[in-house]
Amino acid sequence: MSATTSTPVGDTERVRAMLGSADAGRKRTDRMMTGLIYAAFVVAMIPLVSLLWTVVIRGIERFSPYFLSVSMRGVFGGMDAGGIYHAIVGTLVITLVAAAISVPIGLLTAVYLVEYGRGPLARVTTFFVDVMTGIPSIVAGLFAFALFAIFFGPGVRLGVAASVALSVLMIPVVVRSSEEMLRLVPNELREASYALGVPKWLTIIKVVLRTSVAGLTTGVLLSIARVIGETAPILITAGYADSINFNPFEGRMATLPVYIFTQYRQGTVPCAPGALDCVEDINLMRAWAAALTLILIVMLLNLVGRLVTRFFAPKLR
Amino acid sequence: MAQRIDVKDLNIYYGDFMAVQGVSMTIDPKSVTAFIGPSGCGKSTFLRTLNRMHEVIPGAHVEGKVEMEGVDLYGPDVDPVAVRRSIGMVFQRPNPFPTMSIRDNVLAGVKLNNKRISRSDADDLVESSLRGANLWNEVKDRLDKPGSGLSGGQQQRLCIARAIAVKPQVLLMDEPCSALDPISTLAIEDLIQELKQDYTIVIVTHNMQQAARVSDRTAFFNIAGTGKPGRLIEMDETATIFSTPKEKATEDYVSGRFG
Numbered sequence: 388m389s390a391t392t393s394t395p396v397g398d399t400e401r402v403r404a405m406l407g408s409a410d411a412g413r414k415r416t417d418r419m420m421t422g423l424i425y426a427a428f429v430v431a432m433i434p435l436v437s438l439l440w441t442v443v444i445r446g447i448e449r450f451s452p453y454f455l456s457v458s459m460r461g462v463f464g465g466m467d468a469g470g471i472y473h474a475i476v477g478t479l480v481i482t483l484v485a486a487a488i489s490v491p492i493g494l495l496t497a498v499y500l501v502e503y504g505r506g507p508l509a510r511v512t513t514f515f516v517d518v519m520t521g522i523p524s525i526v527a528g529l530f531a532f533a534l535f536a537i538f539f540g541p542g543v544r545l546g547v548a549a550s551v552a553l554s555v556l557m558i559p560v561v562v563r564s565s566e567e568m569l570r571l572v573p574n575e576l577r578e579a580s581y582a583l584g585v586p587k588w589l590t591i592i593k594v595v596l597r598t599s600v601a602g603l604t605t606g607v608l609l610s611i612a613r614v615i616g617e618t619a620p621i622l623i624t625a626g627y628a629d630s631i632n633f634n635p636f637e638g639r640m641a642t643l644p645v646y647i648f649t650q651y652r653q654g655t656v657p658c659a660p661g662a663l664d665c666v667e668d669i670n671l672m673r674a675w676a677a678a679l680t681l682i683l684i685v686m687l688l689n690l691v692g693r694l695v696t697r698f699f700a701p702k703l704r
Numbered sequence: 705m706a707q708r709i710d711v712k713d714l715n716i717y718y719g720d721f722m723a724v725q726g727v728s729m730t731i732d733p734k735s736v737t738a739f740i741g742p743s744g745c746g747k748s749t750f751l752r753t754l755n756r757m758h759e760v761i762p763g764a765h766v767e768g769k770v771e772m773e774g775v776d777l778y779g780p781d782v783d784p785v786a787v788r789r790s791i792g793m794v795f796q797r798p799n800p801f802p803t804m805s806i807r808d809n810v811l812a813g814v815k816l817n818n819k820r821i822s823r824s825d826a827d828d829l830v831e832s833s834l835r836g837a838n839l840w841n842e843v844k845d846r847l848d849k850p851g852s853g854l855s856g857g858q859q860q861r862l863c864i865a866r867a868i869a870v871k872p873q874v875l876l877m878d879e880p881c882s883a884l885d886p887i888s889t890l891a892i893e894d895l896i897q898e899l900k901q902d903y904t905i906v907i908v909t910h911n912m913q914q915a916a917r918v919s920d921r922t923a924f925f926n927i928a929g930t931g932k933p934g935r936l937i938e939m940d941e942t943a944t945i946f947s948t949p950k951e952k953a954t955e956d957y958v959s960g961r962f963g
């Protein structure tokens with residue numbers, strides 16, 4: 388208070404003028420930048436929306452409970468039949484097994500790096516995780532294929548081989564994202580726990596992992612999203628099948644991306660004129676509907692992740 | 705229940721850096737001991753060595769002895785986890801577990817250790833600890849709400865309740881009031897006076913009045929210059945330290961001439 392009263396009148400005037408006058412140039416820049424940012428947003432949305440639109444419009448044609456619940460067994464030519472049940476099963480089984488392999492390995496690696504890792508071993512681990520991040524998926528597929536060929540003979544095609552190939556791609560993503568999440572847990576919480584006489588391993592499980600579980604879930608889901616659309620490594624390792632196979636340890640397996648790929652490759656069917664049960668572009672229609680299904684599965688996964696996050700996130704009130 | 709602590713020739717290191725040198729002191733049971741001294745002189749560091757919290761920092765180690773009732777806490781067969789169970793700690797910044805309710809925060813020492821406890825025992829423990837920390841009346845209707853939804857002062861008292869729920873013999877407090885308003889500070893000072901009946905309390909504070917108000921004995925730490933280790937300059941009855949200290953540095957510090 389006393390500061391304002393002791394200010395000379397001229398100063399007061401100046402301050403008032405300064406506060407009241409709007410800087411026209413700055414306002415213009417502000418408006419321009421706002422416009423630019425909105426424009427950038429719209430430009431970024433165009434491909435996304437158009438992609439979704441195309442997939443939905445084309446996929447919806449064949450998308451039906453029937454399509455979701457039958458396999459391609461005994462379907463040939465332009466037959467107005469067949470579905471993706473076997474491919475959904477394959478995608479879920481292979482991805483689940485891949486996650487079952489990668490999540491423990493990735494999470495434990497991250498825990499090691501954040502909670503225990505010191506010195507050369509930690510640096511080497513970090514380095515190799517970085518290297519793994521850059522492995523092209525086809526190389527991962529070849530690796531898994533070669534690995535299983537050693538044990539089961541050349542030319543073996545197994546669902547679990549595909550899972551191993553996907554794990555090679557998943558593990559670095561899980562390690563990286565989990566590591567970041569674990570580092571976000573404030574040290575104060577660890578110390579609070581130690582100070583209560585809680586051993587380190589229990590502190591890690593019940594405080595560190597528990598506090599970061601929402602972020603960890605997001606990381607795992609991201610890594611799943613990263614591999615669920617992989618085609619090449621699965622084609623190499625699990626091949627393709629027309630019929631349903633629940634067992635990743637025996638026989639070929641189809642997945643949605645590979646299904647899409649094979650359907651697309653078959654292209655249009657030359658129908659004999661007047662043939663009743665023949666749709667010319669049935670294969671392409673199936674491919675689009677399968678693509679739609681794949682997108683829906685990923686969205687469903689994200690929804691589950693959101694729910695987990697909401698349920699486990701630290702609450703304030 | 706409360707125990708006496710003897711520190712003998714303790715040197716404390718962060719890696720190669722010696723942060724505190726040659727501290728010897730005795731901490732009496734069922735009394736309040738205050739640590740004062742300028743920033744960076746190693747009060748927190750020394751406090752954390754008393755319950756082996758110092759060594760959770762990579763590279764940190766000590767030389768010398770910290771004895772509780774004659775047992776060297778740094779002896780080869782002493783489990784740091786057990787030490788921390790009998791010597792509790794309250795930190796400068798309140799740090800309730802954000803994923804836990806108020807009730808679970810109080811029970812954290814039990815639950816995190818996977819110990820079984822009956823519902824009624826748990827209820828009793830929660831109530832007695834919260835009453836002990838002067839927080840019961842404020843939170844008794846919202847025990848299932850998250851602990852991080854409390855005010856800073858309430859959170860700090862929650863942390864005290866959490867620390868006394870494991871029934872330690874000694875309670876270490878590192879500037880427990882530095883983030884609190886005068887009313888919460890008074891509440892905690894009253895609390896310290898009550899806790900003194902059962903616990904040995906060591907408190908670090910920058911507030912001379914606080915040290916004078918709550919403590920029975922006061923230890924003054926000082927540092928000769930940056931990069932030099934902190935030392936214990938003098939330790940005596942609080943009244944003596946604040947009226948007729950033996951050392952010039954202590955007198956200068958408590959009278960506000962430096963630090």
Ligand SMILES: Nc1ncnc2c1ncn2[C@@H]1O[C@H](COP(=O)(O)OP(=O)(O)OP(=O)(O)O)[C@@H](O)[C@H]1O
Nearest residue numbers: 718721723741742743744745746747748749750761
């Ligand atoms: N984690 C650490 N690693 C390395 N050096 C540290 C660490 N913590 C503290 N130190 C150093 O140890 C010395 C003592 O620090 P300490 O935190 O014990 O001081 P303090 O007396 O508690 O100060 P304040 O009153 O500001 O809290 C300082 O020189 C500080 O830089």
Ligand SMILES: [Mg+2]
Nearest residue numbers: 747748749878
């Ligand atoms: Mg300190």
